Amino acid sequence: MRSIKAHIVVVVLVGLAVFLVSGSLLWLALGLPTALAPNTRLDVIKIALSVVAGVGGVVALVVAYRKQQISESAETRERVKVLNDRFASACTQIGHDRPTVRLAGVYAMASLADEWVEQRQVCIEVLCAYLRIPYEPALDSPWLHDEESEIRLSITRVISDHLRAGAPVSWQGHEFNLVRAVLRNADFAGIQVSGGRLFFSLAQFPGGRIAFDGMHVSGGEVWFGGASFSGASVNFDGAEFSGGRVRFEGAAFTGGEVSFRGARFTGGEVDLSAVSADHYTSPPVFDDGEKPGLLLPST
Known part of the structure; x- marks a missing residue:
């Protein structure tokens, strides 16, 4: 349970960081009092969106990896349970x-x-x-x-x-x-x-x-x-x-x-x-x- 909570906290912090970085870049692109050239503004927007997409992909991979770990752990526990049951059954037979x-x-x-x-x-x-x-x-x-x-x-x-x-x-x-x-x-x-x-x-x-x-x-x-x-x-x-x-x-x-x-x-x-x-x-x-x-x- 603690491990799951830790992963949630990490994901939230990463999401917050993504929000701050992307927001800063967008503000830089759209909200500066000094006008930027259209091409420059477009490039900044592309960078911000790329950062959002990249970090979002990392977050998705982290979540998927964690789900896989949970699944494999459950499978291992089930396998050990089955083997323990077989051991107990064999001992009873002997x-x-x-x-x-x-x-x-x-x-x-x-x-x-x-x-x-x-x-x-x-x-x-x-x-x-x-x-x-x-x-x-x-x-x-x-x-x-x-x-x-x-x-x-x-x-x-x-x-x-x-x-x-x-x-x-x-x-x-x-x-x-x-x-x-x-x-x-x-x-x-x-x-x-x-x-x-x-x-x-x-x-x-x-x-x-x-x-x-x-x-x-x-x-x-x-x-x-x-x-x-x-x-x-x-x-x-x-x-x-x-x-x-x-x-x-x-x-x-x-x-x-x-x-x-x-x-x-x-x-x-x-x-x-x-x-x-x-x-x-x-x-x-x-x-x-x-x-x-x-x-x-x-x-």
Whole structure:
């Protein structure tokens, strides 16, 4: 409101100035006691009218610009309102009792993250928060087809789809907080980590298959500090580590298999040096040969 009033005051002052200038010129042209030549008087009148027309045009442009600003501001407010409504709706779906509705909410939140760049991190945090909810998978089911696990697998696939090369909308550079998440049958195969941070600290991998095969870490950070690899088949086969940092500080390898077969270590740092011996009873499998940047526990 103050901005509109300010513009009105400016327009009034400009109009007053136009009136005074044009009036003075007209008085000079028509009211001087000393007679002017007809041609001179005509020129002065033309100048006065030109000034009036020019300043009037400026005033019109100012008013039009202000109207455009008001219109664009209204459109922005409406867009943000729509996006907020979609966010609230997706959150409600994700928290629904019915698994099919929760799954629909996952894809609705992912779609919103693609469109709402300013709040993309918030949308990502909602998806990651779902994976951090306490969960006890049915370890006696080898394929784990229960509905809850399918929802969690879908979330990891949504995240991975946005971190792979050629993704229509990339989520590179964002933070993915999966601290204390319980993951069984998660798909992170082929993801590209060139920036941002992925936290799997204190995560549990109690069974099933966790796919990191073909991933490429060229920057950013991936943390597995304190993670428990107790029964899952965790696959880093064919991965490439050319930059960034992958840390396993305090992780426990006590069951299942963690495989780095065919992985390439060309730079960066993959650090398992801080894993204690009593938590290293099922050590990861590596190919033979030199691996720059790979730090293993001392024996």
